[in-house]
Amino acid sequence: MRKKKAWKLFTLILLIALTVSIAVLIACDTENYNNTTSVIKNTVSKVAGLKSWSPTGTLVYKIGDKLIYQALSGDSKEEFNITTSDISSSTSLNGTILLMGDNQQKWNKGKKISDVSNVELTYDASPVLSPDASSIAHSSYSNAERNFGYNIMITKGSDTSSVYSTEHPVNFLRWSDDSHIVFLETNNEGVVKILDIADKEVSDIATNSNTVQALSANDKILVIATNEANNNIKVYNISNKKTILTKTNKDCIDIVVSPDSKQIAYKIQDTIEIYNLSDGNKKNIGKADKIIGWY
Numbered sequence: 001m002r003k004k005k006a007w008k009l010f011t012l013i014l015l016i017a018l019t020v021s022i023a024v025l026i027a028c029d030t031e032n033y034n035n036t037t038s039v040i041k042n043t044v045s046k047v048a049g050l051k052s053w054s055p056t057g058t059l060v061y062k063i064g065d066k067l068i069y070q071a072l073s074g075d076s077k078e079e080f081n082i083t084t085s086d087i088s089s090s091t092s093l094n095g096t097i098l099l100m101g102d103n104q105q106k107w108n109k110g111k112k113i114s115d116v117s118n119v120e121l122t123y124d125a126s127p128v129l130s131p132d133a134s135s136i137a138h139s140s141y142s143n144a145e146r147n148f149g150y151n152i153m154i155t156k157g158s159d160t161s162s163v164y165s166t167e168h169p170v171n172f173l174r175w176s177d178d179s180h181i182v183f184l185e186t187n188n189e190g191v192v193k194i195l196d197i198a199d200k201e202v203s204d205i206a207t208n209s210n211t212v213q214a215l216s217a218n219d220k221i222l223v224i225a226t227n228e229a230n231n232n233i234k235v236y237n238i239s240n241k242k243t244i245l246t247k248t249n250k251d252c253i254d255i256v257v258s259p260d261s262k263q264i265a266y267k268i269q270d271t272i273e274i275y276n277l278s279d280g281n282k283k284n285i286g287k288a289d290k291i292i293g294w295y
Helices: 002-047
Strands: 058-063 066-071 076-081 097-100 104-108 111-115 135-142 149-156 159-166 170-177 180-185 191-196 201-206 212-217 221-226 232-237 243-248 253-257 263-268 271-276 282-287 290-294
Touching: 058 271, 135 170, 149 170, 170 212, 180 212, 191 221, 201 221, 201 232, 221 253, 232 263, 253 290, 263 290
Parallel strands: 212 253
Antiparallel strands: 058 066, 058 290, 066 076, 097 104, 104 111, 135 149, 149 159, 170 180, 180 191, 191 201, 212 221, 221 232, 232 243, 253 263, 263 271, 271 282
């Protein structure tokens, strides 16, 4: 009788142990399955990144005699005929651009806003609109004996004044915000600088920059494209002037930074490409003669 009870007890313990073992195995398999599924999902997400990511904002660019305002999130476009091929390489934060024909004018989506008749603007002068569209920065050159050199000029309304003077050529003027301008000063090595137009203080951001072929900035980041052997794109933090990213890319021009500082657009030959700074995804937008700006 005792042997029979002991056998039953042994059988019960064995069944409990077997049940526990099976449960543990199932749990382990489930965990492994979940981990494997997670890895697969992450891999698929990375591989399919271009399909799941969509740029934001509105990109402005020129094709022939048409100005295109393209909403990037939905790919909708607005096209406007223009009467001049000369356009400032920037837009304000509301999409206003600067047309530079016989008569300089501010336009927004096919409508003239105002004339800019008090200053002579050419491509060589690098005219750019401030983000609030109230001011124009441009360069000037004088060979007068008492005023020799290069100047950065600010035109606001009917007033034009010099905010920076140097013996070296200045190029690639870009507003980073309504009170700061980034530019390239070409001396022996080439230096990208930022100018506070209120107190006229200048500080260096990037040195050894003689190979710069495109430049763009906003209040957070500066992007430089060079024509070095490996055609680098370099991204800098405007505040601390430290390098955030160095990216090897094809020869590119017409760089612009998105308002959210997360994306850049540039032109490779005649094609616009948008690059996501956070994950490296790219998107081909189409062909253009010139990228004007992003807002």
